[in-house]
Amino acid sequence: MTLSHHLLLRLLLLLGLLSLWHCSADSADPLGDFCNKDTKIGSEKASANIDHLLVELVSKASKNGFLATSYGSGQYLVYGLAQCRGDVGKEDCSTCIQDAAKQIRTRCPNEADARIWFDYCFLRYSNTDFIGEVDTGFGIYYYNVDNVTETERFNEELSKLMEKIRSQAVVPQNAGLGKGQTELTPFITLYALVQCTRDLSPLSCAQCLAIAVGNFPNFCENRKGCRVLYSSCYTRYELYPFFFPISSAQNFSSTQMMMVYP
Ligand SMILES: *[C@@H]1O[C@H](CO)[C@@H](O)[C@H](O)[C@H]1NC(C)=O
Numbered sequence: 001m002t003l004s005h006h007l008l009l010r011l012l013l014l015l016g017l018l019s020l021w022h023c024s025a026d027s028a029d030p031l032g033d034f035c036n037k038d039t040k041i042g043s044e045k046a047s048a049n050i051d052h053l054l055v056e057l058v059s060k061a062s063k064n065g066f067l068a069t070s071y072g073s074g075q076y077l078v079y080g081l082a083q084c085r086g087d088v089g090k091e092d093c094s095t096c097i098q099d100a101a102k103q104i105r106t107r108c109p110n111e112a113d114a115r116i117w118f119d120y121c122f123l124r125y126s127n128t129d130f131i132g133e134v135d136t137g138f139g140i141y142y143y144n145v146d147n148v149t150e151t152e153r154f155n156e157e158l159s160k161l162m163e164k165i166r167s168q169a170v171v172p173q174n175a176g177l178g179k180g181q182t183e184l185t186p187f188i189t190l191y192a193l194v195q196c197t198r199d200l201s202p203l204s205c206a207q208c209l210a211i212a213v214g215n216f217p218n219f220c221e222n223r224k225g226c227r228v229l230y231s232s233c234y235t236r237y238e239l240y241p242f243f244f245p246i247s248s249a250q251n252f253s254s255t256q257m258m259m260v261y262p
């Protein structure tokens with residue numbers, strides 16, 4: 001199935017959510033979630049296994065920034081993954097994963113496949129094995145409502161920067177992270193970051209990022225900022241610093257959110 005075909009099959013839901021978005025967003029506010037309505041938690045035992053899995057994700061991923069694991073057996077087996085963005089410090093990471101584990105169960109009380117996105121971390125669990133698989137079926141897009149003016153130059157520099165950081169992300173010791181910046185003028189700098197989940201092979205990481213960046217024109221054409229959040233990778237660019245170490249004054253940006261369902 002081609003990408004454009006795939007997109008046509010998706011239901012576009014415009015939440016029309018206009019909000020002020022601070023670049024050091026409070027990690028208590030998730031960017032979005034996905035409760036897969038086709039899945040149900042079928043028993044008390046399955047539910048208890050999810051709780052057990054979440055405890056393990058919180059304790060281990062908070063320390064190492066990543067864990068992909070499973071818990072239980074037979075029909076009660078659950079798989080889980082939690083990961084922080086690679087530039088985020090231990091304390092913010094730990095807070096984020098705790099918030100994610102707390103909120104995912106209240107947001108998706110009945111679903112066996114649940115996912116939650118924050119800027120600093122991502123957490124998911126499922127009763128089917130997803131570990132190591134590229135998943136771009138469900139996506140959340142955030143874009144700045146403002147557009148750039150010099151579109152040709154901007155898009156050229158954006159592609160160059162994206163290409164550079166995508167090649168960093170697939171180097172194994174970078175653990176799926178690529179980040180960088182380009183000075184567009186002496187006063188305007190473009191910042192970008194990509195992050196794959198660490199269970200992916202370099203090839204799968206490259207594939208996920210290619211789909212995310214390939215969707216920039218569909219959702220973020222000429223926008224001053226854009227975020228594409230998938231279950232397997234995260235990409236973002238802004239005209240202000242947003243990744244660590246944050247180099248200068250933090251800024252506000254007006255952002256609109258869109259969710260794309262499979
Ligand atoms: C940016 O461009 C889009 C698409 O051309 C347009 O719909 C939108 O109104 C523009 N945003 C602003 C703030 O002018």
Ligand SMILES: *[C@@H]1O[C@H](CO)[C@@H](O)[C@H](O)[C@H]1NC(C)=O
Nearest residue numbers: 239240248249250251252253
């Ligand atoms: C934030 O950005 C706007 C324009 O994008 C700029 O005018 C303003 O000075 C910036 N504020 C800070 C604190 O950097």
